[in-house]
Amino acid sequence: MSLLVVGTVAFDAIETPFGKTDKIVGGAASYISLAASYFYRNIHLVSVVGDDFPQTFLNTLTGVGVDLQGLQIKKGEKSFFWAGKYHNDLNSRDTLETQLNVLATFDPVVPDNCKAPDFLMLGNLTPEVQQKVIKQLTAKPKLIVLDTMNFWMDIAMDELKKTIAMIDVLTINDSEARQLSGEYSLVKAAQKILKMGPKTLVIKKGEHGALLFNKDEVFFAPALPLEDVYDPTGAGDSFAGGFIGYLAKTKDISFENMKRAIIFGSAMASFTVEKFGTERLIGLTQKDVDERVQEFIDLVQFDISLV
Amino acid sequence: MSLLVVGTVAFDAIETPFGKTDKIVGGAASYISLAASYFYRNIHLVSVVGDDFPQTFLNTLTGVGVDLQGLQIKKGEKSFFWAGKYHNDLNSRDTLETQLNVLATFDPVVPDNCKAPDFLMLGNLTPEVQQKVIKQLTAKPKLIVLDTMNFWMDIAMDELKKTIAMIDVLTINDSEARQLSGEYSLVKAAQKILKMGPKTLVIKKGEHGALLFNKDEVFFAPALPLEDVYDPTGAGDSFAGGFIGYLAKTKDISFENMKRAIIFGSAMASFTVEKFGTERLIGLTQKDVDERVQEFIDLVQFDISLV
Numbered sequence: 001m002s003l004l005v006v007g008t009v010a011f012d013a014i015e016t017p018f019g020k021t022d023k024i025v026g027g028a029a030s031y032i033s034l035a036a037s038y039f040y041r042n043i044h045l046v047s048v049v050g051d052d053f054p055q056t057f058l059n060t061l062t063g064v065g066v067d068l069q070g071l072q073i074k075k076g077e078k079s080f081f082w083a084g085k086y087h088n089d090l091n092s093r094d095t096l097e098t099q100l101n102v103l104a105t106f107d108p109v110v111p112d113n114c115k116a117p118d119f120l121m122l123g124n125l126t127p128e129v130q131q132k133v134i135k136q137l138t139a140k141p142k143l144i145v146l147d148t149m150n151f152w153m154d155i156a157m158d159e160l161k162k163t164i165a166m167i168d169v170l171t172i173n174d175s176e177a178r179q180l181s182g183e184y185s186l187v188k189a190a191q192k193i194l195k196m197g198p199k200t201l202v203i204k205k206g207e208h209g210a211l212l213f214n215k216d217e218v219f220f221a222p223a224l225p226l227e228d229v230y231d232p233t234g235a236g237d238s239f240a241g242g243f244i245g246y247l248a249k250t251k252d253i254s255f256e257n258m259k260r261a262i263i264f265g266s267a268m269a270s271f272t273v274e275k276f277g278t279e280r281l282i283g284l285t286q287k288d289v290d291e292r293v294q295e296f297i298d299l300v301q302f303d304i305s306l307v
Numbered sequence: 308m309s310l311l312v313v314g315t316v317a318f319d320a321i322e323t324p325f326g327k328t329d330k331i332v333g334g335a336a337s338y339i340s341l342a343a344s345y346f347y348r349n350i351h352l353v354s355v356v357g358d359d360f361p362q363t364f365l366n367t368l369t370g371v372g373v374d375l376q377g378l379q380i381k382k383g384e385k386s387f388f389w390a391g392k393y394h395n396d397l398n399s400r401d402t403l404e405t406q407l408n409v410l411a412t413f414d415p416v417v418p419d420n421c422k423a424p425d426f427l428m429l430g431n432l433t434p435e436v437q438q439k440v441i442k443q444l445t446a447k448p449k450l451i452v453l454d455t456m457n458f459w460m461d462i463a464m465d466e467l468k469k470t471i472a473m474i475d476v477l478t479i480n481d482s483e484a485r486q487l488s489g490e491y492s493l494v495k496a497a498q499k500i501l502k503m504g505p506k507t508l509v510i511k512k513g514e515h516g517a518l519l520f521n522k523d524e525v526f527f528a529p530a531l532p533l534e535d536v537y538d539p540t541g542a543g544d545s546f547a548g549g550f551i552g553y554l555a556k557t558k559d560i561s562f563e564n565m566k567r568a569i570i571f572g573s574a575m576a577s578f579t580v581e582k583f584g585t586e587r588l589i590g591l592t593q594k595d596v597d598e599r600v601q602e603f604i605d606l607v608q609f610d611i612s613l614v
Binding site for chain 1 (some may be wrong): 395396491492493494495512515516518525526527528529532533534535536563566567570597600601604606607609610611613
């Protein structure tokens, strides 16, 4: 059994109402791998960085069982960099700067030792790059989960739809679900999107939780009401990492088990937002994770017996 | 045992992306009474209308067990009228017209037969009028629930805070909780508001569900993802009506039972928004209500055992 994670490993500079960071480590695949590592330890990473990227963080990844054979380190080049500023409500943000750097020419190469992963997590990237990864696989994974964003709907909708047709689970946020489907009602949006290929759709609503849809069923997972949210960056990726990590651990892709996976994903996201960057996702104990999941259980548990 | 409901009985004219109504029956107390009547049948109403108000709707209320002795019908005067237009997302609206009419001089008189109710639901009204009702009671109710809105925070915050100090459960929406407390985090907002008097706070988040707080606990109830939402008017009042109706029926004001009450309240709100005005709240069967509540149970039910 193995889990292949593809996505950015990069630098972010983040400003929120609660503070400001210099260049810190970020990137979808960083958050996904860290979050997944709490559930599953046979993770292979495919990504690209420049030689400006800190070895210490790469050591952190290998330390939690992430195989970096598929990580290209480009000599003399710079890592992808994004700078953004969140508005007061933390639900919207402005991009201040984007330097594609190594990402501009990223050609993913899946190493031989992970060409037949059981689980594939495609973090947000050009739909074309996501497709290239799928095409290198020698066997169909048990489950392909894909995350994407409105940016690709704006500039590469056709290519994105081709990619979406190749996967099993799509994770997007509520406004992206509306954009992709042209429907305002999330129930109608989900029905349309499920006809585009994926058997399962996760709609992320940030502080308002997440919805899980298949053709016949729907499940809602709350977000934990937190006293302080410092930095929403990476919350969606941490959610995806916890989700697929739990599925890989349990080897069960039924709707019932995906419900559990969403709760574990939500728990990982709730940690991430408590500090800037990836800081909070490093060094959590099993007890920390269990206690957090218990908070989710307590939050929504009620007992009604209809006679 | 009895439940006293105070609030407007009025006319609305509503425009949503899905259509437009002429003058139809609305008002907080109309929605509250109808929703509560599915759980509890000893309801007394205190309100005011003009002689332009349709007797047919009053018959509907008496038909579901609402005592109208406390309803003042002002000869030669007109009922309160509100006209509003919802934006495309249905989460915000503009007031097009407000005619206070009989409400301008409303002096509530609690009839002798309900001066000692076990449950009191104060629907949205001037804080002063809400206080006047409490002061006419001859015994302290088991539970006083109060609904209010940002309008009173803008123009009568001091009076509102005095009223809030006299009650047990406050129901407001998320932006009102932020305005009342001056805190953005809903967890912090709740802690501050619970120091103002109420032992329990319900924060309504519309399509994003509702949060229930006391000093030590928190519970989250989802909203049902609906295919079509025609008209959000009255959703909060229907929620409050289902909530207090269920509490009155079960005579149990523990936090555990309030969780159940919030689910029943959410179910009633989910009916209301499916049609314009009060239409959907009239003539539901026990089976309709049970099936809807079952949908809430199915929506959030998951099974995680932490070892």
